[in-house]
Amino acid sequence: MKNWGEGKAFLAAILASGVALAGMFGVASVIRHGQSSIAIPAFATSTQPAMKPLEPTADAAHGRHLFLMNCAHCHGDDARGEEGPDLHDLHRSDARIHEVITAGIKGEMPSFGKKLGDPDVRQLITYLRTLHG
Amino acid sequence: MNSLFWERAHGGLTHLPIALIFAAAFFDALAFFCRRSRKRGEFKAIGYWLVIVGALGCFGAVFSGLLLSNGTIGGTGAVLRHHYFVWPAFTLIVGLATWRFLVGRDPSRRAFTLYLGIMLVGCSLIGAAGFFGGEMLLGH
Numbered sequence: 001m002k003n004w005g006e007g008k009a010f011l012a013a014i015l016a017s018g019v020a021l022a023g024m025f026g027v028a029s030v031i032r033h034g035q036s037s038i039a040i041p042a043f044a045t046s047t048q049p050a051m052k053p054l055e056p057t058a059d060a061a062h063g064r065h066l067f068l069m070n071c072a073h074c075h076g077d078d079a080r081g082e083e084g085p086d087l088h089d090l091h092r093s094d095a096r097i098h099e100v101i102t103a104g105i106k107g108e109m110p111s112f113g114k115k116l117g118d119p120d121v122r123q124l125i126t127y128l129r130t131l132h133g
Numbered sequence: 134m135n136s137l138f139w140e141r142a143h144g145g146l147t148h149l150p151i152a153l154i155f156a157a158a159f160f161d162a163l164a165f166f167c168r169r170s171r172k173r174g175e176f177k178a179i180g181y182w183l184v185i186v187g188a189l190g191c192f193g194a195v196f197s198g199l200l201l202s203n204g205t206i207g208g209t210g211a212v213l214r215h216h217y218f219v220w221p222a223f224t225l226i227v228g229l230a231t232w233r234f235l236v237g238r239d240p241s242r243r244a245f246t247l248y249l250g251i252m253l254v255g256c257s258l259i260g261a262a263g264f265f266g267g268e269m270l271l272g273h
Binding site (some may be wrong): 013014017020021025027029031033075081083105108 | 177192195196199200203204205206210211220223224225227229232235236237240241244264
């Protein structure tokens, strides 16, 4: 291939960058609005209905109540994520989740250590463990 | 394919282009500073191909990230900070690779100096994007 002049190549590079960025923004739009059209099954969306707990227990039920009162405004009623992340299929240990809930994340998530006691946090974790899919 | 799958796919698809782009910058810098070396042409050839393959790899990295985040361009918190650096880095690397591809392996000294300077900015942006990406996983 014959090499281009540097100035001409510079203009082409700017054009290619713009096209690539616009293309990726377009892909993002397609993913946001038409996930079914690109056939990605079981893909987490905030519009999907919440999965029902497989085996609801008293702890999980109370945990869900705590979740709706304290967490849902950031993580969504169905815990599929809104401002905060999707909490389905968490692959963190109970201890780690406990730590995050009680200590919070600097600049990201408030601490609930003063508001929720240890049994509350454990019930919350029990509820989170029922969220699959 | 749930969000955990895309989290792993994004991690896998991201590190290869990062490594390729950094290596491209390294070999191009070698070519720039070792002007009298007999290997100079080879360094330039390595930098040339690495930046092109790395830029192609960036598409996979960005695409998997979009799938992971449900098509989020901005977001909030750590995701937003990650994206502040991802989009400029992606744009810059695609532009640099396109320019290099079109100009060939041996641009003028002046153009190559400018290219290396912008490459340094691109590597810094990639590094920052990677840092905040890692913060999302390991920072809490």
